[in-house]
Amino acid sequence: MSVIEAIVFYIFAGLLVFSSVFILFGRNIIRSAMWLMAALGAVAALLLLLGANYLAAVQLVLYIGGVLVLIVFGVMLTAKSPYIRYDVKLHEQIAGFVVGGLLLAGLLVALLNSPWPKPPGVVSDQAASVRDFGERLLTSYWLPFELVSLLLLAVMVGAAVLARPEKR
Amino acid sequence: MLTIGLTHYIVLSCLLLSFGVAVMATKRNAIGILIGSELVLNAAVLNFAAFGRYRVGGVDGQISGIFVIVLAAAEAAIALAIFLNFYATHATVDVDRGDALKG
Amino acid sequence: MSDIFVPWRKRPPRHDAGPSGLVARLAVGLYRIGSPIVRRFPGTLFILASTAAILATGAIGYGMYTIYRLSEMSLPMGPDAKPATVVEIQERLSQLGLPVPATVVWCFQSSLVRDVVALLGIIAFVSVLAMFAIWWERKVSAHIQSRLGPMRVGGWHGWSQSLADGLKLIGKEDLIPTEADRPLYRLAPYLAFVPALAAFIFLPFGAYWVMRDLDVALIILLAVLAIEVIGVLVGGWASNNKWSVYGALREACQVVSYEIPMGISLLVPVMIAGSLRLSDIAGSQQGGWFHWLAWHSPWAFLAMFLYFIASLAACKRAPFDLPEAESELVAGFHTEYSGFRWSLFFFAEYAAMFLVSGLLVILFLGGWDAPWAGLDDWLGRALGWHWLISLSQSQNPYDRLFHGVFFSGPLWFIGKAMVLVYVQLWLRWTLPRLRIDQVLYSCVQVMLPLTIVVLVASAVWEMAVQEMPGFSVFASLISPVIAFIGILGCGSAAAAIITGTIGRRALVGTMAVERPLRGG
Numbered sequence: 001m002s003v004i005e006a007i008v009f010y011i012f013a014g015l016l017v018f019s020s021v022f023i024l025f026g027r028n029i030i031r032s033a034m035w036l037m038a039a040l041g042a043v044a045a046l047l048l049l050l051g052a053n054y055l056a057a058v059q060l061v062l063y064i065g066g067v068l069v070l071i072v073f074g075v076m077l078t079a080k081s082p083y084i085r086y087d088v089k090l091h092e093q094i095a096g097f098v099v100g101g102l103l104l105a106g107l108l109v110a111l112l113n114s115p116w117p118k119p120p121g122v123v124s125d126q127a128a129s130v131r132d133f134g135e136r137l138l139t140s141y142w143l144p145f146e147l148v149s150l151l152l153l154a155v156m157v158g159a160a161v162l163a164r165p166e167k168r
Numbered sequence: 169m170l171t172i173g174l175t176h177y178i179v180l181s182c183l184l185l186s187f188g189v190a191v192m193a194t195k196r197n198a199i200g201i202l203i204g205s206e207l208v209l210n211a212a213v214l215n216f217a218a219f220g221r222y223r224v225g226g227v228d229g230q231i232s233g234i235f236v237i238v239l240a241a242a243e244a245a246i247a248l249a250i251f252l253n254f255y256a257t258h259a260t261v262d263v264d265r266g267d268a269l270k271g
Numbered sequence: 272m273s274d275i276f277v278p279w280r281k282r283p284p285r286h287d288a289g290p291s292g293l294v295a296r297l298a299v300g301l302y303r304i305g306s307p308i309v310r311r312f313p314g315t316l317f318i319l320a321s322t323a324a325i326l327a328t329g330a331i332g333y334g335m336y337t338i339y340r341l342s343e344m345s346l347p348m349g350p351d352a353k354p355a356t357v358v359e360i361q362e363r364l365s366q367l368g369l370p371v372p373a374t375v376v377w378c379f380q381s382s383l384v385r386d387v388v389a390l391l392g393i394i395a396f397v398s399v400l401a402m403f404a405i406w407w408e409r410k411v412s413a414h415i416q417s418r419l420g421p422m423r424v425g426g427w428h429g430w431s432q433s434l435a436d437g438l439k440l441i442g443k444e445d446l447i448p449t450e451a452d453r454p455l456y457r458l459a460p461y462l463a464f465v466p467a468l469a470a471f472i473f474l475p476f477g478a479y480w481v482m483r484d485l486d487v488a489l490i491i492l493l494a495v496l497a498i499e500v501i502g503v504l505v506g507g508w509a510s511n512n513k514w515s516v517y518g519a520l521r522e523a524c525q526v527v528s529y530e531i532p533m534g535i536s537l538l539v540p541v542m543i544a545g546s547l548r549l550s551d552i553a554g555s556q557q558g559g560w561f562h563w564l565a566w567h568s569p570w571a572f573l574a575m576f577l578y579f580i581a582s583l584a585a586c587k588r589a590p591f592d593l594p595e596a597e598s599e600l601v602a603g604f605h606t607e608y609s610g611f612r613w614s615l616f617f618f619a620e621y622a623a624m625f626l627v628s629g630l631l632v633i634l635f636l637g638g639w640d641a642p643w644a645g646l647d648d649w650l651g652r653a654l655g656w657h658w659l660i661s662l663s664q665s666q667n668p669y670d671r672l673f674h675g676v677f678f679s680g681p682l683w684f685i686g687k688a689m690v691l692v693y694v695q696l697w698l699r700w701t702l703p704r705l706r707i708d709q710v711l712y713s714c715v716q717v718m719l720p721l722t723i724v725v726l727v728a729s730a731v732w733e734m735a736v737q738e739m740p741g742f743s744v745f746a747s748l749i750s751p752v753i754a755f756i757g758i759l760g761c762g763s764a765a766a767a768i769i770t771g772t773i774g775r776r777a778l779v780g781t782m783a784v785e786r787p788l789r790g791g
Contacts, residue, residue, distance in 0.1 A: 065497025100190030
């Protein structure tokens with residue numbers, strides 16, 4: 001079982017890294033969006049592997065069904081030619097890679113050297129049911145839940161106001 | 169190597185996060201930057217779920233992940249509204265052109 | 272010379288080289304050889320093919336049965352059966368002196384056989400469904416317009432027209448516009464088709480007729496419908512054609528906005544049943560017509576119609592077929608597509624139509640139960656016929672078959688979903704198309720507030736039923752009234768269909784030929 005889990009993990013982790021590389025080096029923005037879809041799908045598969053069924057489903061609905069469609073839509077609305085490219089100067093690109101590499105090195109050194117102790121008590125391996133999820137969301141997490149819903153309302157109004165055509 | 173544990177997921181999400189940061193740093197298209205920020209947020213979701221599974225247990229990790237995803241969706245909606253406005257005034261989404269306030 | 276109008280700068284390169292070209296040439300050859308035979312013996316070939324499929328299924332089943340019988344273990348049947356592992360079976364067999372190699376046992380272990388059979392069944396079902404639905408759509412549209420539709424291919428009412436069309440489409444030249452974004456252009460049809468196919472993995476056809484019974488199946492199905500949109504978007508964009516891009520843009524804003532009322536109206540049955548698992552929701556409506564969630568409360572009844580309208584928009588059927596509006600946008604997002612890739616878009620569309628109808632059936636219309644599903648228990652008790660009472664729990668395969676055919680089973684699910692698909696076809700050929708601003712207006716200013724009101728009202732209703740004894744009496748009186756309204760609605764629709772069929776000679780412009788022509 002664990003061998004199969006490892007194989008699945010490496011397949012999707014490989015897909016994730018592969019598609020992030022293509023996003024990083026790709027010049028065509030809509031192809032970058034397609035690689036982003038591959039990356040998001042790989043993350044959803046990894047979440048399923050982690051037993052986070054509900055999170056994976058929400059990831060599929062909100063990210064691929066919502067955010068990605070919005071991104072492609074945005075590209076369509078703001079592009080003049082199908083091959084929009086904004087060429088980046090080489091030194092800017094190198095600076096970007098250096099920033100990313102330094103961040104990666106720092107994070108790995110810091111995170112892999114910390115012990116991450118297991119808390120006392122048994123961590124269950126079972127996938128949590130949607131029912132538990134909803135109960136926790138509305139009992140111990142009620143404040144963030146309400147805050148997020150307020151935020152979403154604000155975002156909805158804000159986006160509508162921002163995208164409204166100017167009155168003359 | 170063959171038993172997947174927390175370390176694997178930490179390394180993966182670190183990789184994803186630094187890829188996202190590098191994408192944000194190297195793209196000049198505003199939508200490219202948005203794509204980069206989605207990668208960063210996904211790294212956070214993955215990390216929350218992994219810690220939830222291997223260290224905390226229960227649904228706490230997943231709930232934090234849900235909040236991240238919801239915030240990401242809100243952020244994308246607002247960002248696109250801003251980009252469309254920017255496009256309406258500047259006829260481009262090149263972020264380097266947004267220098268009207270530069271002294 | 273230079274000012275002569277040249278339609279193409281150069282002759283577009285032929286794309287029938289490579290593996291796909293080989294497939295196309297093979298298909299053309301097959302069509303040349305096969306079509307006379309198909310034309311001559313359509314019925315015989317059909318019977319032969321179905322017999323072969325049944326025999327193959329039987330052979331696999333018999334192999335599995337033999338392995339289990341040899342190892343003296345019982346076949347996993349029923350709801351909580353635990354299939355034996357390969358190691359267990361093999362140990363058992365070697366104890367009995369039958370050293371069957373592990374690979375053979377592995378090939379016939381029940382979970383693998385189940386998955387393989389389920390996958391093959393899903394693929395076969397979707398292909399047959401799409402072919403049938405395309406033929407059906409052509410016949411329905413023709414009859415609505417007092418025409419005949421396909422009549423020649425295959426004999427009876429042109430039943431093999433889709434088959435011939437499919438072969439033709441495979442053989443067509445696979446044209447890619449020179450200015451298209453080639454990788455994305457090639458990818459797009461698969462992005463539309465594969466999610467639609469994958470969705471059937473999570474769609475239960477019957478109590479245990481589901482490949483993977485996830486606890487978040489409903490959300491996954493919604494996600495799948497959303498992923499299909501990306502295929503359409505990318506296809507329209509990659510074609511690099513004005514009509515295609517307009518079709519894709521319309522698709523994007525339409526589907527993204529209609530997903531919200533669709534999701535909210537789906538929350539109503541989820542709230543009543545208290546689960547996101549589709550088999551749980553269907554299972555909570557056992558017991559026939561009066562237990563279906565559609566009649567549970569007035570709000571559920573409303574939510575069903577709101578969901579149906581939103582689902583029409585989500586799978587871009589008329590009156591919301593703006594992405595492919597043929598009178599304005601040539602063919603919308605698939606203007607540039609031809610051949611096999613074009614047919615993939617259509618497979619995806621018909622699969623999505625069945626999917627949303629199936630979802631409606633599971634969530635509101637009792638899933639796989641017949642309208643009289645509870646009647647067997649009731650009759651058995653009333654008449655004292657014991658064989659009728661626990662038919663569904665019976666271990667006898669004939670009892671189960673009888674119960675599955677007459678009371679509750681996948682046949683009923685498919686039948687009910689096909690009725691809804693028919694309603695979709697009927698609406699498409701009856702209603703005029705909306706304008707894009709009307710589509711968005713009706714979503715944001717009509718559907719969205721209505722669904723939110725329905726959701727809140729339904730939540731209040733459910734709470735009142737639980738908390739206030741007086742109100743629950745009132746609710747249990749209201750529910751049969753709505754069920755009777757449902758009976759009246761279905762009955763009048765059936766009556767209209769029957770009168771129309773009987774009196775079709777009295778219609779304006781009677782069909783030219785009453786009897787089907789002989790094939791050929």
